Amino acid sequence: MKKLITLSLVLFIAVQFTSCKKSKETTEENKVALNKYTIDTKNVDVHWTAYKTTDKLPVKGVFQEVKLSNNNASENQAGVLNGLKFEIPVASIFSKDSIRDGKLKQFFFGVMENTVNLTGTLNNVANGSGNVDLNMNGITKNLPFTFEISGDTIAIKSTIQLDNWNGATALASLNEACKELHTGADGVTKTWNEVDVKVNVLTKKD
Numbered sequence: 001m002k003k004l005i006t007l008s009l010v011l012f013i014a015v016q017f018t019s020c021k022k023s024k025e026t027t028e029e030n031k032v033a034l035n036k037y038t039i040d041t042k043n044v045d046v047h048w049t050a051y052k053t054t055d056k057l058p059v060k061g062v063f064q065e066v067k068l069s070n071n072n073a074s075e076n077q078a079g080v081l082n083g084l085k086f087e088i089p090v091a092s093i094f095s096k097d098s099i100r101d102g103k104l105k106q107f108f109f110g111v112m113e114n115t116v117n118l119t120g121t122l123n124n125v126a127n128g129s130g131n132v133d134l135n136m137n138g139i140t141k142n143l144p145f146t147f148e149i150s151g152d153t154i155a156i157k158s159t160i161q162l163d164n165w166n167g168a169t170a171l172a173s174l175n176e177a178c179k180e181l182h183t184g185a186d187g188v189t190k191t192w193n194e195v196d197v198k199v200n201v202l203t204k205k206d
Contacts, residue, residue, distance in 0.1 A: 035075065035205060036205065038073050
């Protein structure tokens, strides 16, 4: 009888110890999960700067709508960018000038193939750089970018060379539509091939 009581006591202690250990492990796992970063999808700003005239005067604007998917959690803040997919409706372009915005939609993006949206996937993110498989004008090309982290914000910078997406026809169309405004003091009408892009991404911990 004494042996039976002793055995029962040993089994009880073993069960309690195992249960406590599993509970502690589960708590630690939850703690790690809660410390993972994700992107605050409601706080992503996409800014662009195009250039006109031979003096390279900047024309700035934003896209007011950005749709994100594959927003994976990461223990590393920059890691939230890896595999991130985006879709930007070109109709959401905004430069504080409705006439200009209309021309950009009609004579630039409207001339491109299958460019109702700009789409892409971010990858190879490490050590302050990465790249985007950017789809525009029916073409997917690799676009390198750099980034810096300040607090909860990841600031991404890149420069799109439109020739890499066969943008010559769209540029010529826009240049003609904006001929008067894109003509400098030298009498030359010019719309530059490059567009600078800056994206601010706000991260959060779950």
